[in-house]
Amino acid sequence: MNYKIKSRIWIEVGNNVLLGEGRVRLLKAIEKTGSLSKAAKSLKISYKKAWTLVDAVNKSSKKPVTESSIGGVGGGGAKLTSHGKDLISAFDEINKSCWKHLDQELEKLYNL
Amino acid sequence: MNYKIKSRIWIEVGNNVLLGEGRVRLLKAIEKTGSLSKAAKSLKISYKKAWTLVDAVNKSSKKPVTESSIGGVGGGGAKLTSHGKDLISAFDEINKSCWKHLDQELEKLYNL
DNA sequence: TATCGTTATATTTGCAAGAACATAACGATG
DNA sequence: CATCGTTATGTTCTTGCAAATATAACGATA
Numbered sequence: 001m002n003y004k005i006k007s008r009i010w011i012e013v014g015n016n017v018l019l020g021e022g023r024v025r026l027l028k029a030i031e032k033t034g035s036l037s038k039a040a041k042s043l044k045i046s047y048k049k050a051w052t053l054v055d056a057v058n059k060s061s062k063k064p065v066t067e068s069s070i071g072g073v074g075g076g077g078a079k080l081t082s083h084g085k086d087l088i089s090a091f092d093e094i095n096k097s098c099w100k101h102l103d104q105e106l107e108k109l110y111n112l
Numbered sequence: 113m114n115y116k117i118k119s120r121i122w123i124e125v126g127n128n129v130l131l132g133e134g135r136v137r138l139l140k141a142i143e144k145t146g147s148l149s150k151a152a153k154s155l156k157i158s159y160k161k162a163w164t165l166v167d168a169v170n171k172s173s174k175k176p177v178t179e180s181s182i183g184g185v186g187g188g189g190a191k192l193t194s195h196g197k198d199l200i201s202a203f204d205e206i207n208k209s210c211w212k213h214l215d216q217e218l219e220k221l222y223n224l
Numbered sequence: 225t226a227t228c229g230t231t232a233t234a235t236t237t238g239c240a241a242g243a244a245c246a247t248a249a250c251g252a253t254g
Numbered sequence: 255c256a257t258c259g260t261t262a263t264g265t266t267c268t269t270g271c272a273a274a275t276a277t278a279a280c281g282a283t284a
Contacts, residue, residue, distance in 0.1 A: 068262095076250075163233080
């Protein structure tokens with residue numbers, strides 16, 4: 001009957017959100033562009049919003065997830081720490097596994 | 113390291129949302145109270161919001177999910193159809209199974 | 225036929241999240 | 255030491271969504 005199951009997952013540490021889909025998308029864009037402002041542009045969100053998100057991620061994580069440099073040639077930049085990369089790939093794995101699992105659960109709707 | 117994985121799932125049919133956690137909560141309250149207005153009160157949402165939600169559910173489902181009567185002694189009421197009950201229990205099962213699965217996935221964060 | 229508590233719906237109001245704007249600081253380089 | 259593109263923040267402005275408000279319709283009952 002054309003049913004689809006969709007999901008959204010996120011990781012919390014303590015009472016704070018650490019990573020969700022939007023944050024992961026932003027972190028990946030930072031990895032690709034090497035800069036927070038370019039990442040923001042590529043996702044069509046304001047620099048301010050991107051900065052606030054990254055700040056929240058770093059504040060709720062004990063080890064930092066991004067590293068940034070200010071000034072210098074090119075103005076500076078931002079990149080992921082290895083811990084950040086690990087977190088992202090863990091998130092992706094968990095997310096994919098969740099989708100797969102939900103696809104199997106679809107059968108529970110077959111006769112509805 | 114105190115990580116928690118949270119999730120939110122919903123069922124779509126075509127391009128419309130059929131059921132999500134909020135809608136299921138509302139339908140259960142209707143089942144318990146026998147009335148849309150009482151259900152809304154118990155969930156502390158406006159009658160309008162509750163009505164809009166139920167209307168959306170019934171519009172995106174081919175078979176109706178609730179049945180309502182207007183007027184008469186007591187003013188009328190609303191209750192779930194058997195199809196509605198089936199949908200709710202399927203949703204609950206899928207949701208619980210998803211939580212369980214995500215709990216197992218937590219191990220992927222152990223050393224992060 | 226007046227009453228009552230409900231369903232059903234339109235319209236207005238309020239507010240909070242996000243967008244937009246502004247500005248300071250930074251450091252390599254020429 | 256002026257320039258440049260970035261990071262890092264604070265402040266104001268907007269707007270979409272939720273809440274509040276209003277009102278019609280309904281039908282069993284006494």
